[in-house]
Amino acid sequence: xxxxxxxxxxxxxxxxxxxxxxxxxxxxxxxxxxxxxxxxxxxxxxxxxxxxxxxxxxxxxxxxxxxxxxxxxxxxxxxxxxxxxxxxxxxxxxxxxxxxxxxxxxxxxxxxxxxxxxxxxxxxxxxxxxxxxxxxxxxx
Amino acid sequence: xxxxxxxxxxxxxxxxxxxxxxxxxxxxxxxxxxxxxxxxxxxxxxxxxxxxxxxxxxxxxxxxxxxxxxxxxxxxxxxxxxxxxxxxxxxxxxxxxxxxxxxxxxxxxxxxxxxxxxxxxxxxxxxxxxxxxxxxxxxx
Amino acid sequence: xxxxxxxxxxxxxxxxxxxxxxxxxxxxxxxxxxxxxxxxxxxxxxxxxxxxxxxxxxxxxxxxxxxxxxxxxxxxxxxxxxxxxxxxxxxxxxxxxxxxxxxxxxxxxxxxxxxxxxxxxxxxxxxxxxxxxxxxxxxx
Amino acid sequence: xxxxxxxxxxxxxxxxxxxxxxxxxxxxxxxxxxxxxxxxxxxxxxxxxxxxxxxxxxxxxxxxxxxxxxxxxxxxxxxxxxxxxxxxxxxxxxxxxxxxxxxxxxxxxxxxxxxxxxxxxxxxxxxxxxxxxxxxxxxx
Numbered sequence: 001x002x003x004x005x006x007x008x009x010x011x012x013x014x015x016x017x018x019x020x021x022x023x024x025x026x027x028x029x030x031x032x033x034x035x036x037x038x039x040x041x042x043x044x045x046x047x048x049x050x051x052x053x054x055x056x057x058x059x060x061x062x063x064x065x066x067x068x069x070x071x072x073x074x075x076x077x078x079x080x081x082x083x084x085x086x087x088x089x090x091x092x093x094x095x096x097x098x099x100x101x102x103x104x105x106x107x108x109x110x111x112x113x114x115x116x117x118x119x120x121x122x123x124x125x126x127x128x129x130x131x132x133x134x135x136x137x138x139x140x
Numbered sequence: 141x142x143x144x145x146x147x148x149x150x151x152x153x154x155x156x157x158x159x160x161x162x163x164x165x166x167x168x169x170x171x172x173x174x175x176x177x178x179x180x181x182x183x184x185x186x187x188x189x190x191x192x193x194x195x196x197x198x199x200x201x202x203x204x205x206x207x208x209x210x211x212x213x214x215x216x217x218x219x220x221x222x223x224x225x226x227x228x229x230x231x232x233x234x235x236x237x238x239x240x241x242x243x244x245x246x247x248x249x250x251x252x253x254x255x256x257x258x259x260x261x262x263x264x265x266x267x268x269x270x271x272x273x274x275x276x277x278x279x280x
Numbered sequence: 281x282x283x284x285x286x287x288x289x290x291x292x293x294x295x296x297x298x299x300x301x302x303x304x305x306x307x308x309x310x311x312x313x314x315x316x317x318x319x320x321x322x323x324x325x326x327x328x329x330x331x332x333x334x335x336x337x338x339x340x341x342x343x344x345x346x347x348x349x350x351x352x353x354x355x356x357x358x359x360x361x362x363x364x365x366x367x368x369x370x371x372x373x374x375x376x377x378x379x380x381x382x383x384x385x386x387x388x389x390x391x392x393x394x395x396x397x398x399x400x401x402x403x404x405x406x407x408x409x410x411x412x413x414x415x416x417x418x419x420x
Numbered sequence: 421x422x423x424x425x426x427x428x429x430x431x432x433x434x435x436x437x438x439x440x441x442x443x444x445x446x447x448x449x450x451x452x453x454x455x456x457x458x459x460x461x462x463x464x465x466x467x468x469x470x471x472x473x474x475x476x477x478x479x480x481x482x483x484x485x486x487x488x489x490x491x492x493x494x495x496x497x498x499x500x501x502x503x504x505x506x507x508x509x510x511x512x513x514x515x516x517x518x519x520x521x522x523x524x525x526x527x528x529x530x531x532x533x534x535x536x537x538x539x540x541x542x543x544x545x546x547x548x549x550x551x552x553x554x555x556x557x558x559x560x
Contacts, residue, residue, distance in 0.1 A: 020187060021188075021194075047157075048159070049154030054204075055219045060194065064196065083221065087386065103406060104367055113393075126383060227531075244505075251546060266523060297471065300474035328438050328439070328441075329437050336440065336476065340479070344474075347475075359475045362504055363503035365501040
């Protein structure tokens with residue numbers, strides 16, 4: 001298998017049992033090794049008391065893109081930490097995309113930058129995630 | 141109204157229309173001005189492909205405690221950014237609590253630390269949020 | 281004056297009285313509006329108890345590149361916060377460069393990413409800074 | 421040796437060869453296992469182009485308190501990353517103290533919060549550091 005095939009197979013393995021992203025109707029695509037895109041639409045039940053998308057859901061979208069990006073090597077890899085900057089509100093019906101790019105991949109620790117944008121190409125949030133890989137594989 | 145009454149009224153105003161936390165069955169309590177506790181139980185639909193609670197939901201719980209803590213002054217206040225460190229996995233059925241404490245409140249910017257723990261008192265995550273207050277009130 | 285001329289003049293104004301970077305022999309260049317590069321050589325007095333460059337000096341180099349990048353609009357702008365990830369040690373005699381790029385510039389708040397590398401092109405640290413602009417100018 | 425004696429011996433071992441903190445006249449005290457205090461006075465050469473203490477030096481002070489706190493177990497431990505929020509400027513002649521407290525210590529990773537204050541007890545900065553321990557000892 002080449003790298004991209006391994007990445008796609010890793011994604012499929014995780015996706016199958018990933019209840020969280022099914023509930024949120026997140027679509028996920030691993031575009032290359034170490035890179036992934038996650039998308040959702042802001043639904044009514046994602047709004048907070050200020051009638052905009054709860055930051056927790058934007059984080060979840062970014063975190064999902066990050067998780068699939070860092071797990072594209074067929075090596076079970078965990079999110080160890082992340083930071084997010086909220087730049088602009090996301091509103092009901094907005095189509096949001098989170099694009100994760102690998103910034104550094106060391107022996108065990110990796111860093112991924114995720115940019116979250118809306119359908120007009122406006123940046124909604126900046127996310128940086130830190131991963132920690134284990135010795136387990138995702139598929140055999 | 142005294143401070144705590146203002147805090148409780150601020151909470152009630154936000155809570156009423158906060159769809160996101162209703163969907164996740166988050167219970168929220170403002171315990172003092174600048175302090176809040178949020179709780180949920182890890183349900184099947186919160187699990188990720190590794191069969192543990194998706195970090196996005198833990199972030200959402202912490203972010204919710206933070207949001208209610210920083211909005212306890214009857215001044216509409218937005219989350220500007222946050223960081224989270226994941227210390228331990230949360231599992232199906234775990235009862236998770238996020239306790240937010242105010243660390244600093246300046247003219248417009250505030251910092252809040254949130255500790256996320258499970259029913260055994262084990263720390264699950266450490267969160268630090270940064271808020272930005274507006275001139276709007278929550279209630280009149 | 282065009283943008284780059286304003287950027288260079290902003291730099292010169294700050295540089296003149298910037299004692300901290302003179303003491304560390306940091307050289308600074310604003311390469312475009314919102315972008316700057318800072319360089320130094322690791323000297324004996326920058327080493328910590330493990331005989332590698334103290335992380336504080338690497339932060340200082342990155343923070344300096346960030347400060348000059350966000351001050352390139354002739355608008356006095358302060359560092360409000362930053363995070364740094366240390367990837368690799370810097371050693372005595374290493375030539376270190378910190379390259380700051382603007383990621384987002386809003387009404388008052390800006391975000392800048394800084395990559396710190398050594399003379400072999402190896403990444404030493406990743407830095408993300410958040411700025412807050414004031415109404416003051418740097419020069420008239 | 422009891423815990424505090426180990427902590428003090430760890431400190432002494434690092435301090436002896438720690439050029440960086442000697443140059444900045446930082447005094448350091450490990451007050452308990454996992455806790456340390458670092459102090460310095462803001463000198464003219466620490467000022468930046470805005471005539472206040474360069475954030476890099478405040479970071480360095482906090483990072484030093486953090487380094488000594490996480491190295492108090494006679495286990496060589498490295499700074500893996502940190503974030504800092506700048507709350508207030510430090511001025512020429514100010515006496516600054518950074519107090520590091522352990523928040524979590526796992527198998528290899530630790531988290532430490534550092535509060536940086538001036539001589540009037542005003543908080544100057546909030547810092548959170550993440551450490552990574554190795555298998556080496558500091559002294560035998």
